[in-house]
Amino acid sequence: MNYHSTRNKEISCTAGQAIIKGLSPDGGLFVPDFIPEFSLDEISKMAQMTYKERAYAVLSKYLTDFSEDDLKNCIASAYTKQKFGTDSIAPSYRLRKGEYILELWHGPTCAFKDMALQILPHLLVTSIKKEGVNKEVVILVATSGDTGKAALEGFADVDGTRISVFYPNDGVSKTQKLQMVTQSGNNVNVAAVNGNFDDAQSGVKAIFTDKDFENLANTHNFMLSSANSINWGRLAPQIVYYFSSYADLIKGQEINCGEKINIVVPTGNFGNILAAYYAKKMGLPVNKLICASNSNNVLTDFIETGIYDRNRKFNLTISPSMDILISSNLERFLYDVSGNNNQEIADYMKKLAEDGKYEVSDKIKQKLAEIFSAGFASDDETKQTIKAVFDKYGYTMDTHTAVAYAVYKKYVSKTNDETKTIIASTASPFKFSSSVMQALTGDNSYGKNMDEFDILEALSEKSEEKVPKALQELKTKPVIFDVTCQKDELMQVIKDFLRL
Ligand SMILES: *Cc1c(COP(=O)(O)O)cnc(C)c1O
16 A cells, blocks of 8 residues: 655655655655555454454554564564553453543553554664665654653664654653653663753754754764654554454443444544544444543634634643644544545645634535534543542543543533443553642642652552552662753754764
């Protein structure tokens, strides 16, 4: 199967090339030439498969230029019990009959980014070998938190790669910082940038566009790449867990094969919910996709009105990984529902860049209404939801998952839809322990001026769940990276790292 750009069908390449390039040279995103399908019979067979086998079934339909051995090796290296703590990799927790929490956070950083970033390095290295590129890949990341750590964990000690992460000195939480500066691995590098996230991101972008640096890196056999969320190699692995969850529900006799389900996704950049949409197009029996936002509700308005308008106040919320006003992956969805009309998509994206706003056609509006329902939850509603679910079921959710659950409850009271429902859970509650403890105790000052590890302990006691090992270990892990650089010194940091 080949891939082409959402903005120009003439730009075409293999899956391996799409993964190496990340973004199409015209600024569009790579999409598969067609969406492959599964029959109900094939889906019912997944019930007896392991997560790795399900991953192979789904990914082999998209990465057709990978040999069976290569793809199986990538999957085997990524989804291990050692890294995810469970053979099921992404278990579905039954809250009650008809409501299932798809836990996507059992990976090494306790958040759902691991589902894709554990396998991406292997897909990338395989692609590079396959395309005959004889270079070591250097991944550069500017991070506002979760992605940097997940990328470090994914790339650490992967042969043929190096990774350098920059985080803003004022812009990540204490735990996030500790997670990064204690990272081990013989190919990793971490530095703080004196400034905010934009400073770190601009610095990294400047390196990517510097021709002299590219040439210098080239002569030393290095190739720069990024691991951001629009890479096809991050999206495709996310389709797997929707099939896997459905297969688990069949296996547990919670649903019959063919029975339609709803899927609720706490959404930021639109990657996770787009993967659910692709799963639906591939034949997964889905009734509604429910797009859940926090008070940065640009997507709620878009799905309800067909007008995308990013000209609004940016809110800092207790579900920070969803504090986003431009959802890049939406472009892939629009392209698909426009009937692969690249001119139409190019026009929308031009308007978005120029005016921060566009309105889609009536045809797309109708599709939006057919496929999605949307809603949002405020911080207060999110906290109330954490408390209510805990009191009723003894289950502790993180703030992002609680946004999804709150929006789901609003959907049910509006529609009386009793379709069985999977709620995507994107982070461990321990990752956002202060907010979760505030919700559970009702004390909004909880955790202020308290040691991070004491909060983890308190949450562990309250929730009767163990603190995840990866977070617990931070207390005693040695700090390996204590470099802080100025905004204009990022290039030097990379040069030192690569000994250029
Ligand atoms: C990244 C992230 C999201 C948003 O996912 P998208 O694919 O960007 O929509 C939601 N929750 C958590 C915890 C995340 O890290």
